[in-house]
Amino acid sequence: MSQPFRLNKEGLINRNKKISFTFNGKKLFGYEGDTIASALIANGIHLVGRSFKYHRPRGFFGAGVEEPNAKLQVEFNGHSEPNVNATEMELVEGLSATSQNCWPSVNFDIGAINNFLKMFFPAGFYYKTFMWPKSFWYKIYEPFIRKAAGLGVASIEKDKERYEHKFEYCDLLVTGSGPSGLASAYAAAKNGAKVILAEDKPRFGGTLLTDDVSIDNLSGKDWAEKIITELKSMPNVTVKNRSQVFGYYDHNMLVMFERVSDHLEKKSKFTPRQRLWYIRAKETILSTGSIERPIVFGNNDTPGIFLSAAAKEYMKVFGVLVGKKPLIFTNNDSAYETALEFKKNNVEPIILDTREEHSSELIDEAKSKGIDIRFSHGVIVANGYKKVKSAKIGKLNKDKNSFEKIETIECDCICVSGFWTPSVHLASQSGNKLKYEEKIDAFIPDKKKQHETSVGAANGSFTLEESLKHGFENGSNLSAKITETKTEITIPNVNEKKYGAHDKFWCMPLPKNENPKRFVDFQNDVSVSDIEIALREGYRSIEHVKRYTTLGMATDQGRTSNLNGLQLVSNIENKIVPEVGHTTFRPPFTPITIGTIVGREVGMEYMPTRKTPMHEWHEKNNAVFVDAGAWKRPRYYKQGNETLFEASKREAKNVRENVGICDVTTLGKIDIKGSDAAEFLNRVYTNAWMKLPVGKARYGLMLREDGIVMDDGTTTRISENHYHMTTTTAQAANVLSHLEYYLQIVWPELNVNVVSTTEQWAGAAIAGPKSRDMLSKLYPDLDVSNDALPFMGYREAEFFGVPSRIFRISFSGELAYEINVKSDHGMFMWEKMMEVGKEFGNQPYGTEALSTLRIEMGHVAGPELDGRTIPSDVSLNGLVSKKKDFIGKNSLGRKAFNVESRQKIVGLIPIDRKSSIPEGSHIVQDQNAKLPNPKLGHVSSSCWSVENNNPFSLAIMKDGKNMIGKKFFAVSPLKNKSIEVEVISSHYVDPEGKRVRS
Amino acid sequence: MLYIKCPYCGLRAQKEFSYGGDATVKRPNINEEVSSEDWDNFVYMRKSPRGKHIELWQHIAGCRQWIKVQRDTATHEIFQTAKVTEEIR
Known part of the structure; x- marks a missing residue:
């Protein structure tokens, strides 16, 4: 288990702790403090991946963030991560790394055929080739490119990390x-x-x-x-x-x-x-x-070619040699430090310096140590496919564009330095x-x-x-x-070596008849000839050259390629670099994980969950919840093996026949106080509010300034200068901001204050023909008769010792009441209602039954008030006062709002009385007409009418009520359904509204 | 992310605010006749300047006050913030 390229002493790694890991299935070890890269190099492994486009063998180039090549698929701690930078990832016990972008293996990669077809893959290849025929893109080109190009594979497992x-x-x-x-x-x-x-x-x-x-x-x-x-x-x-x-x-x-x-x-x-x-x-x-800049030369992407500072870092920090026969190729003094470091570790480097023979502190030191320095020299082309074996080097003439002498020398690594960026x-x-x-x-x-x-x-x-x-x-x-x-600080004394001037030399010329690839951007496989093509084809702006060639893109962000690319463009264009300019640097500087961006906001933590005070009861009683914004609302209470459809039908039917209770805590509630409150409401709502007596509620409609309906709800006058406004669950926050806007900015002279009390009150609706009987049991001391508590009446009374508010309002269209108690008493209220309601056949009902009840009554809600409808579109023009001004009034006179054929609310029933009409269906005259089939309207809400025992829908349709009695088709290409329907009134049940007043 | 100085609460992250559009638009007075041209201008017509723009923001996750912010729409530089009752020069 020896590591052939590990030095005996050097480095900051912990040699007392071995760490085992695998690379492409091979068992290896490194030390604590190693990166994957340093451990692999210590083991003599340089071939780690294949390049993006040509699938050329690639090794390490840097020792940190600047690394363009060595991106690995890494598995550790039970998860798999693509595109991990091997020069940055620290070694941990049991880590397993594999090469990317190669098949079947990094040693034998079929995609490398691209390298031999490279004359067919110049800059702009994709743009030119895959343009036609258009139909080929999705099925042939795109999947092919995806497979051939691209880096690692993202895990599809759930990320369990925090x-x-x-x-x-x-x-x-x-x-x-x-x-x-x-x-x-x-x-x-x-x-x-x-x-x-x-x-x-x-x-x-x-x-x-x-x-x-x-x-x-x-x-x-x-x-x-x-x-x-x-x-x-x-x-x-x-x-x-x-x-x-x-x-x-x-x-x-x-x-x-x-x-x-x-x-x-x-x-x-x-x-x-x-x-x-x-x-x-x-x-x-x-x-x-x-970051050190490379010098561009032939086959400069061969494994074994490093930035010179990276080679030094591997020695000094990791105690690792990147090679034992190094060539140092430089245009400046800093690479001499790398050479001296090799020498210190008994390795004999050869320095190729593009500058003419001269002297500096470092050059003199290298000379005195007996290092072989060749001035006016450079690497023309690296030889070796999977690892550098030798280099063709040249002595440059004075013009630095031709060669005095060319020879080949053996080496196992090339450390290149083109100065610093x-x-x-x-x-x-x-x-x-x-x-x-x-x-x-x-x-x-x-x-x-x-x-x-x-x-x-x-x-x-x-x-x-x-x-x-x-x-x-x-x-x-x-x-x-x-x-x-x-605080005064004395600047410390420094001892460092003085560097001489660098050579403005960035790209090695090629001898005649030689044409190896010379890479500028390793990660994106952009070569000198690609940039030449882009310029030849007329691209001038550096931003366009970048996009055409992909120079400086992706995770690399041009860290090692940017300036060489600019130098090339400026050389060819005969401009100086500042005229060429530079491309935009975009965040992130280095890739970061999606997990970090998301943070803790996953699953239940994605957003806050709002629960009503009765939530636990709903849970215990088999409620199936639905999200209403951040709220959890019971959709239905499942009994036995009931489906949603069966349960909601049962619940809605029970409200129509007996009595049901519904948790309405989520409705927005706004407390409004002040001597001008009535005047304010009169401006906010379309209908009249100045004469609403204390102890009465009124249904109100509010518009935006453009005349579109914003929200609806009831507002109750609690006392002379005190009102309780309700909003829909969805619009609660918007309505509050809306009111604050007018009070703070438009009419600051009005003495009114508003505050949200949604969380302060728990609410339950009691609805159904037996609701009064139930209410009288809940309030034995209160006169709940129709005369004492009429429709839209309001009372305050004790609910079994707890203060409560009783509103006689109805969403279901049935005789109904809504009770509010402090949130802390919500559960008490609910349980008491369940207990007292038993003898009347009371059952809880969820949002699905609630919707059924309001749809068949023709009451509009979110699907109709969708930000496109004005009051007359949804048959609410009776609520629009002609006598007073209000928000949005001036817009209602607009021409388009007043044309006869405007889409308005109607009811629909299927001709067969059986087929449910999917929400969102389009209404058309002829289901077989040629596309695009003229659309006459759309289905906004659908339910199974429990009153009439057949499907019923609300729709917003051209010519509105004039269409009543006519037949059309409701088509839903999404559900692949076409249903013949008849237009009827939107008020399907109790059109006169007798029940709520009974 | 912008850093907005609420005149009531001090410097706060943009996350706490909600944007409210051009602050220089004045609603026609209530109960007063208004030409349809003036009304349409109020409802629909907005300038989209490159550069200084006085706009409304509401400190929804803070004091809930609407405030005025003078911001450069190209650079996001904020020159001044004020209460809605105050003028921005």
Whole structure:
């Protein structure tokens, strides 16, 4: 069980703890502190996946978020996750990783035939090829492309993990714990500011962990540790590792993704897997560092080719060699540090430097250590299919576009460095227009847009001294403005190596007659020739080139490809990069799980559940519930093996014949008080309200300003200046806002106050011919006769010692009452009603029976008041006063509202008196007419009329009542039904309304 | 997510508010004659400016007050917030 590429000593991993895992079924081991990538490389495994389009073999390229290739399907802790970045995912015991986008295996992938057909897959291939014939798209092209392209497979199992959201506020958010981030956080913390320091990686310190530097005579790593330890001990500082700030939104809101427990072997049931932080920061320090840029050359995607800094990180952090015969290909000094690190570990590197022979501190050191340096050299093409075996290298002529000499040398890895690109994603997301910095050939943040301050490498400062200085200064100044305290900090002494100038060289030329693929964007398989084609075909805007070639898209977001792509476009177009511009950086910076976005809002926690005080009784009595907004309402009370249809018929019939009770707590209730309350209601409702006496209720209709019905309900005058308004369950919140709008903005002179009392009252309706008898038993001391408590009457009385309100109102069309008691007494009231009602045949009824009762009475509800109907459409024009003004009145005169043929409410019965008419059916003259069949109306509500024992529906139909007596078809293509119907009055039962007044 | 300063409660997250449209629209007085053109303008016609816009928001999950917010519709910058009884310059 030896690991051939593991160094003996180096690294920050815990060699005392072995961790076993599998890769493509093979049993392997690594150490605690390894990533999947470092453990695989230690085991000599480089081929991990196939590329997106051409299915070319791919290995690791980076050592962190910059990795474009190594995305694996990973199974651990009982779940399977696609597209996991192998360079970021920490190794845990029992983890199992498999390659994606390959079949049957990563070693032998049939899709790789695309690689040999690549002349057929240029940029824009999909756009050009799959355009015709149109009918082929769904059945042939799309499934084929889906199978061939694409990454991992999303699990279809329920995600059992816990995810959390957290809202946080701070003075200063620092994103990244490299030298500049640590310095900023430290200075701000010393000023007493509330600081959050976020680090994406498990270890704090950023480049301090890998660079050969010293600060105040401590190694970079030790200094970072010292600062972090001190920050952790301060109560005003929150320090978070494994936390990626991935989005910068409006008003200084940043969102952070914390990987809480994937790296833990054991965790408590309540530990979330991941946590999403919404952070509102007064100031932000963007110390996100920089990402190394590759140089483009032939077959530069072959496994075994790494970014040079990644190779160094594997040695210094993980104690792993990416190869034993390395070629270092660079245009700058930083790669020399990688070479020196190889040398330190007894590996002999060869450096190919595109610059002409010159001298610098690092070059001199490399020379003195006897490293083979070849100036004016570069890699032309890497050889080897599944792993680099050798490289064709060339000595460049002075023009850097042709070769003086070409030779092939053996190597097992190529470490490439094309200088550094500041990570400006967050700054750009904040709205910062970036500017091009000639000195480093990259974009850096320009003038502040929000409260973002970029420091260190993210701002284009590539020396430690400068980064620390900027960090301390900005951290101190920004926080001092907030805390009004300034603690002096001495900037530490720094020892670092001085870098010479880099070479502006990004793409290796090709010798004549050679045409290997040269990739710019590895993740999206975009090569130099693809960009050339896009430009040749006339795409000029960089945003269009991006979309045509897919350069810089997907999870990668152009981390390693962006600037090389721009350089190429600018070279071909003979423009300079700032003229070409850059594409938009979009959040998230790195992929985050859907689970984290959703957080705890799943299942029962998706939204709050509102239960009435009688809910437990309903549950105990076999109620089947239905959602009414957030409310749970009994739909029907199941007896034995009853179906919904049977139960609702039984319940509704019992109301028509005996008496039933219904929980109506969910109706919206608004308490209205004030000396102008009557005037206010008079303006809000379409009908007259000035003369409603105390102790009486009235049905009211309210419109929107555009004349459309908004809501209906009864309002009762409790006392001189006190009213109790009811709204429909669905509109309760809207109506309250509506009333508040008019009281606060339009008519503030009215002395009226409104407040929601929906939750304060429990309500039960008692309906049916025997309801008065039942009521008299419930209130033995009260005169409940028709004279004493007439229709629309109101009384307050004690209900078995409990204060209650009695309203004689009816939704069912039967003689009915509604009793309200304080919510706490709701259950008491309900149980008492069930007990007392027994002798009258009382049964509870649910919303389904409630609907049946109102439909056959022709009472309108939500399906008719659907935001398209005015009062006369639903036969409520009797409620529209001609004498007074009210909200929406002026709109009712509009021409379209007054045409005779306007769709209005009617009733429908099937000719066969048997077939139920599906809600939503269209009413047509001829069921066999050619499509599009002219639609005359639609079926809004359907029920089984218990009174007449046949189906009955309400419909909104052209010409309304003029159609009564005529026959049509109600067709529902959805249910594949066509039913012949006859139009009748919408008032199917008791059209004169005698029962409610009896 | 916007950060809106309620004149009654202070800075609160957008989640607590509900948008209410153009705050400069004035409803014709009740009980007064209004031409159908003026009425239609009030009900339907709204400007959709790019830039500064004075709009109504209601602090529904807070004090339930309707407030005025002057916001840039392109950048979301909020310049000023006020009670509905106050003027925004």
